[in-house]
Amino acid sequence: MAGTKENYFDLVYQVVRLIPRGRVTSYGAIANYLGIKSGARMVGYAMNAAHAHLDVPAHRVVNRVGVLTGKHHFATPTQMQESLEAEGVKVENDRILDFEKVFWDPNTLTLD
DNA sequence: TACGTGACAGTCA
DNA sequence: ATGACTGCCACGT
Numbered sequence: 001m002a003g004t005k006e007n008y009f010d011l012v013y014q015v016v017r018l019i020p021r022g023r024v025t026s027y028g029a030i031a032n033y034l035g036i037k038s039g040a041r042m043v044g045y046a047m048n049a050a051h052a053h054l055d056v057p058a059h060r061v062v063n064r065v066g067v068l069t070g071k072h073h074f075a076t077p078t079q080m081q082e083s084l085e086a087e088g089v090k091v092e093n094d095r096i097l098d099f100e101k102v103f104w105d106p107n108t109l110t111l112d
Numbered sequence: 113t114a115c116g117t118g119a120c121a122g123t124c125a
Numbered sequence: 126a127t128g129a130c131t132g133c134c135a136c137g138t
Contacts, residue, residue: 008134027120031133038133040120045135047119063120070119 008034009053012046015106019060022088023104024096026064033106048073059083066099 015030027043036042043061050056051073059080063069071080071094081091090097 028122031120036133038121040133041118042120042134044119048136051119058119061119068119073119 008042009046009049012043013050013054013056016047016050016056016058016061018106019057019104022102024060024062024066024084024089024099024102025104025106026062026066028064029103029105029107030061044070057083060087062096062099066096066103068094068096 011034012030015033016025019025027040027047028037030043031037031040034043047056047058047061047070051058058070059068059074061070068080068084068091071077074080081094084091084096089102096102
């Protein structure tokens with residue numbers, strides 16, 4: 001097929017790939033950056049495809065609360081937490097500690 | 113072809 | 126303040 005939506009997925013992949021090490025972002029932030037404020041679910045779906053498509057660090061993407069909602073979609077339910085901790089992100093009870101501190105917004109990519 | 117589900121987020125009661 | 130429902134778009138069955 002044309003693969004038009006694939007382009008949309010690719011946009012998400014690019015943003016996720018831009019996430020600096022030790023930082024995380026939310027689906028809504030990516031959706032907002034892409035201009036689809038109500039498309040947070042689509043971002044999540046794109047991550048699902050990204051997980052099996054490219055080297056997209058999906059483990060750096062969490063929901064707006066900082067909860068590792070998609071950890072269950074990784075190879076192992078601990079893969080996401082392990083990856084985050086490996087980057088310096090503290091995770092407790094499937095939630096990112098100091099989420100507001102490690103939170104990285106695509107609009108602020110000029111930072112750090 | 114149609115219905116339901118889904119890695120979310122926002123608003124209403 | 127907490128709980129529940131709806132809205133968005135795409136994919137799977």
